[in-house]
Amino acid sequence: MHWVSDLIRKYWSPDQIAGVMARIGRRIRVSRQWIYALIQRNRMAGGDLWTYCRQPKRRRDQRQQAKCAGLxxxxxxxxxxxxxxxxxxxxxxxxxxxxxxxxxxxxxxxxxxxxxxxxxxxxxxxxxxxxxxxxxxxxxxxxxxxxxxxxxxxxxxxxxxxxxxxxxxxxxxxxxxxxxxxxxxxxxxxxxxxxxxxxxxxxxxxxxxxxxxxxxxxxxxxxxxxxxxxxxxxxxxxxxxxxxxxxxxxxxxx
Known part of the structure; x- marks a missing residue:
């Protein structure tokens, strides 16, 4: 979804993008987590979306370790x-x-x-x-x-x-x-x-x-x-x- 990438490059956060999609009632919606996954895939492919994130050095490994703690x-x-x-x-x-x-x-x-x-x-x-x-x-x-x-x-x-x-x-x-x-x-x-x-x-x-x-x-x-x-x-x-x-x-x- 190219327009999601465009909004990221305008320094929109994944939360803002997902929230606005829900508010305006778009037929296709994406979650905040899906957008983070998009950024990660882009980075692994040599892309630059991650550089537009407000917290590009988030400790994702720590978050993964915590994944089993709650659910x-x-x-x-x-x-x-x-x-x-x-x-x-x-x-x-x-x-x-x-x-x-x-x-x-x-x-x-x-x-x-x-x-x-x-x-x-x-x-x-x-x-x-x-x-x-x-x-x-x-x-x-x-x-x-x-x-x-x-x-x-x-x-x-x-x-x-x-x-x-x-x-x-x-x-x-x-x-x-x-x-x-x-x-x-x-x-x-x-x-x-x-x-x-x-x-x-x-x-x-x-x-x-x-x-x-x-x-x-x-x-x-x-x-x-x-x-x-x-x-x-x-x-x-x-x-x-x-x-x-x-x-x-x-x-x-x-």
Whole structure:
């Protein structure tokens, strides 16, 4: 696909190319990983596409070694290709993305949950990054607003192996991204980047209290966003959640 190569030479990232193809609804779509494979094949053939990548020296061997770490440890995994099309419309609240922000090699961390439409953030401290502790944290965070929880999209980290208990507790569906396609959880990835402004790499999260973390979450949820017409994630989420509850006649859970 020559036009993909042309966009790479204009310094478009594979994530941007795949994302725009999905947004404009082209009949033929390609994934971010397919584009990286195209770049690699081009390089092996003596081409120059790799020189236009923003990170041409990515440690792909390390990524390959990590490939077995997640997928095989997640029982009854449902891929993102089975996720309802409604999630991609961004029209209603209730579709979440989940991830972890880590210290070292899963020595400690925080579980993060971001609602796609509003960008509303929830986060829980993880003294140890284990599947059962991650599920416990996410259940605790989402249970008070379970009426606004329909789907959850996760990456393939082994800390999400306990996803079935979480989905049963919250009566929702969980879906897993394609390997190494973080752009499929772009809202979460961007929000984790904002969290890193407060907690740079190397932060020991065992020394971060939940109260301190809550203050960071509150600050981010009340920061105006351009994509929201300079409204805040909290305004969008609570405004639409409260409206939905009034329409259904349900009580607001706090």
């Amino acid at each position: 095989g440890k997640i029982p009854n995994r449902t891929g993102i290709e089975q996720r309802p099309a409604e999630v991609e419309t961004w029209l209603t609240i209730g579709h979440w993305e989940g991830d972890t922000v880590l210290h070292g090699h899963k020595q400690s961390g925080i579980a993060t949950l971001v609602e796609r439409r509003s960008g509303y953030l929830l986060a829980g401290q993880l003294p140890k990054v284990k599947a059962v502790l991650t599920s416990n944290a996410m259940i605790r965070l989402l249970r008070p607003i379970r009426g606004a929880v329909k789907t959850l999209t996760l990456d393939n980290g082994s800390e999400f192996a306990d996803h079935q208990r979480m989905t049963e507790a919250l009566s929702m569906k969980a879906y897993f991204c394609d390997p190494y396609c973080s752009g499929q959880r772009g809202t979460n990835e961007n929000t984790n980047g904002l969290i890193r402004q407060y907690y740079p790499k190397g932060t020991d999260f065992t020394k971060v209290s939940q109260r301190e973390l809550n203050q960071v979450v509150e600050a981010l949820n009340n920061r105006p966003r351009k994509r929201l017409g300079y409204r805040t994630p909290a305004e969008i989420f609570w405004g639409e959640y409260s409206g939905a509850l009034k329409t259904s006649g349900a009580a607001l859970i706090t």
